[in-house]
Amino acid sequence: MSRTKIRLEHLTKRFPGQQQPAVDDLSLEIPEGEIVIFVGPSGCGKTTTMKLINRLIEPTSGRIFLDDEDVTRVDADRLRRRIGYVIQQIGLFPHQTIAENIATVPRLLKWDKARIAKRVDELIETVGMDPATYRDRYPKQLSGGQRQRIGVARAMSADPDVMLMDEPFGAIDPITRDRLQNEFLRLQSEIKKTIVFVTHDIDEAIKMGDRIAILREGSHVAQYDTPERILVDPADDFVADFIGRGASLKRLSLSRVRDIELGVWPTVDDGTDAEQARRALLATDRGCLLVLDDRRRPRSWVGADHLGRADGPRLSETGLPVAVVTPHATLSDTLNEMITARYSTAVVVDESGAYAGVVDIDTINEAIRGMRSGERSAARDRLEAGPRPEPAP
Incomplete structure (x- = not known):
C-alpha cells in the first residue's frame, strides 16, 4: 500500500435524539493517489463519514489526520480549502458564470486575476470542454452532464490533493454517466488525486475504485479491499449479498480495453x-x-x-x-x-x-474464462486456509 494520505482514528458521530451513532468508532487508512469508495445500504453512514473528513459535520469523538497532521481541531474553513468537494446536485451558483463558479476557491485564496483566469481555462479544457465556448455561460445553459463536469472542475480549482465525491454521477442518464465515469478515470490516471467517493451502486464502486469499503450500519467496515479481492473472496454473507449475483460479469468492470x-x-x-x-x-x-x-x-x-x-x-x-x-x-x-x-x-x-x-x-x-479460473483458484485457497475469523461487531 502506498503512503497514507487520510487516517481516521476511532471516529464517532452521534446526532441528538438518535439512539445509535451514525458513525461508530471508525478507523480507516486511505492511501495517497487512490480512489477509495464508500458503499453500503441506505443509512449506513457513508455520506456522514465523508462529511466528517472535511468537517462539514463535526465528529463527536475521534481524530482525522491529513498528511499525518491532526486536522480535527484546525480551522474548518481552512481545511475545506485543501479539499475539493463534488456532490450529486453539483451545487453550481446559478447567478454566476461558469468561470466565476470555478474561480470560487481561488478568489477566497486571494489569487491574482491572471492566475485565476489561466486556471479556469485550464480546468474547463481538462474536463473536455472548450473554454471559449463555455466560460461565460451560466449553469442553466448547460446539460446535466456538462454541469457535472464543471462541478468536478470547480472542486479541482485550487489543485487540492484530496477530493470528496458524494454520488457525483448519480443524477445523470446512464449513457452520459458511463462517459463521465470513463472521462474521470482517464483524468485520474493523469492527476493522481486522493479521492473518497460515496455511491450506493456496487457496480459503480467496482468500476471506479482502487479500494472499496463496504459499510454496515454505523459505518462499521464489513470489508475494505480491492474490487477484485471483494468479488473473488467476499468477507462474509453480508458482503456476498451486497455484491449480488453475477460476480464474473461484474469483474468485467475491472478489466480495461488497454x-x-x-x-x-x-x-x-x-x-x-x-x-x-x-x-x-x-x-x-x-x-x-x-x-x-x-x-x-x-x-x-x-x-x-x-x-x-x-x-x-x-x-x-x-x-x-x-x-x-x-x-x-x-x-x-x-x-x-x-x-x-x-x-x-x-x-x-x-x-x-x-x-x-x-x-x-x-x-x-476469454476474459470471463480467465476470471472464472481466478475464482476457482481463490476458492481452493480459502478451503486450504480454513474458516475466516468472524468480523468484529
Whole structure:
C-alpha cells in the first residue's frame, strides 16, 4: 500500500435524539493517489463519514489526520480549502458564470486575476470542454452532464490533493454517466488525486475504485479491499449479498480495453471505389470491411450487400454504424456497446479518434474464462486456509 494520505482514528458521530451513532468508532487508512469508495445500504453512514473528513459535520469523538497532521481541531474553513468537494446536485451558483463558479476557491485564496483566469481555462479544457465556448455561460445553459463536469472542475480549482465525491454521477442518464465515469478515470490516471467517493451502486464502486469499503450500519467496515479481492473472496454473507449475483460479469468492470490484446480488422478508405472494396472484401475471411476516413477514424461497416448498393463518392454513406470505445473503457462498457450495436464488434480508437484495433465477443469470453479460473483458484485457497475469523461487531 502506498503512503497514507487520510487516517481516521476511532471516529464517532452521534446526532441528538438518535439512539445509535451514525458513525461508530471508525478507523480507516486511505492511501495517497487512490480512489477509495464508500458503499453500503441506505443509512449506513457513508455520506456522514465523508462529511466528517472535511468537517462539514463535526465528529463527536475521534481524530482525522491529513498528511499525518491532526486536522480535527484546525480551522474548518481552512481545511475545506485543501479539499475539493463534488456532490450529486453539483451545487453550481446559478447567478454566476461558469468561470466565476470555478474561480470560487481561488478568489477566497486571494489569487491574482491572471492566475485565476489561466486556471479556469485550464480546468474547463481538462474536463473536455472548450473554454471559449463555455466560460461565460451560466449553469442553466448547460446539460446535466456538462454541469457535472464543471462541478468536478470547480472542486479541482485550487489543485487540492484530496477530493470528496458524494454520488457525483448519480443524477445523470446512464449513457452520459458511463462517459463521465470513463472521462474521470482517464483524468485520474493523469492527476493522481486522493479521492473518497460515496455511491450506493456496487457496480459503480467496482468500476471506479482502487479500494472499496463496504459499510454496515454505523459505518462499521464489513470489508475494505480491492474490487477484485471483494468479488473473488467476499468477507462474509453480508458482503456476498451486497455484491449480488453475477460476480464474473461484474469483474468485467475491472478489466480495461488497454489491458487486452486488440484484434485486427480489414479496413478500407472512405473514398475507395465500390468495386475495389468488393475485391478487398473477397480477399478476407470477414463478412465486412471497416471504413476509415482520411484521418483513419472509423465511419461504418460495409458488407457485400452495402457495396452492391453503393452509388455515392463515399462508402460511409452506406453500411452499418460503428460502436466506438477508447482504451480507458472497461470490458463491461465494451460489451454493452457491442450488444446494443447492429454489428457486434467494438472498434477501439486512440486519443485522436483514429482506429487502433477491435474487441469482439471471443475476447470478452476469454476474459470471463480467465476470471472464472481466478475464482476457482481463490476458492481452493480459502478451503486450504480454513474458516475466516468472524468480523468484529
